[in-house]
Amino acid sequence: MAHLLDPTAHADDWLVALAVLLGAVVVGAVLPLVPTGAAVSAMAALAHHRSWLSTGEVVLVGAAAAYAGDLLLYALLLRGAHTRAGRALHRRAGDSAHLEQLARRLARHDVGTLTTSRLLPGARVPVMAAAATTDYPLPRFAVANAVPVTCWALAYGALGLAGRSLSDRPWAGVAAAVALGVAASALVSLVQRRRERR
Template identity: 50%
Template structure:
């Protein structure tokens, strides 16, 4: 189980910095595996996932504090229009809920981390506020894995079910978070006919 926890830590840490690794699926799969092989280690899966997420988030935050907006744009962590005064105000007053929601919404975490760094949220405040958000995130994805572990007798089936469930949740949330397409333009009205012609 130690090897699984080390792989989980590495996957979540890398995925937090380079959002190409499905970190939620990694936590769910590890929880499903732990459920079948050594159930008392499930809390360690949550803590390991949370530690990887927290460390990775802190790395992104520190890079943006150090490199500023220019680095964030170069790494494609920030696009035009994503950093707003509203985000800064919300982070100052409700940091934990904002960070938690940003972790659960697809493509929501990086802009919030960049916003936290560039709008002057203090490092200590960020580190403290992000800890419960990471634990809640890891708990939510571990619960998906535990559900898969409880439903399937074979560990591999539970892991596959957990990964597929996370994919479906991610797809549903991304569809919900995507802005609605603007309505198509109305066709031009025909020019009025002059009866005198």
């Protein structure tokens, strides 16, 4: 893996690494069990050892993959919103009152609501489920979701650079980037839970 860090050698290997990142983020967007933010942070930390251009490529690939995965998931949610399996997924996303509240927020401030849901752990799928149950149009979602995925990729890219700045050794930087991502998610979740209790 060390050869990925050389900006002049093994361009094909770097392209393969970017393709793996693309696939991981698309899959993680559809099946929210894959830690996509950690993948972008880790790759950004590695990419910075190559060049700033490589770091930009990681952010672009991460944003494009998140966008494609979100579109795919939303299309599936829209299609399944009126089926038994779709209704079960929607029930898992939250109770009907909560989904209605999310749908109202989405109707008023779609870009802001989608951006917040992209950045808060566990909020993206409920917002998308609420949108699907109210038949929020897929073309409108496609336009509105460009800003959220870009913000998300930039945020995790920045965490990767922060991790990289903590160590000159590539793998220590990757570990620090992943740890920062996990810590940031945990902190946001803690703040969310405290606000909900109030």
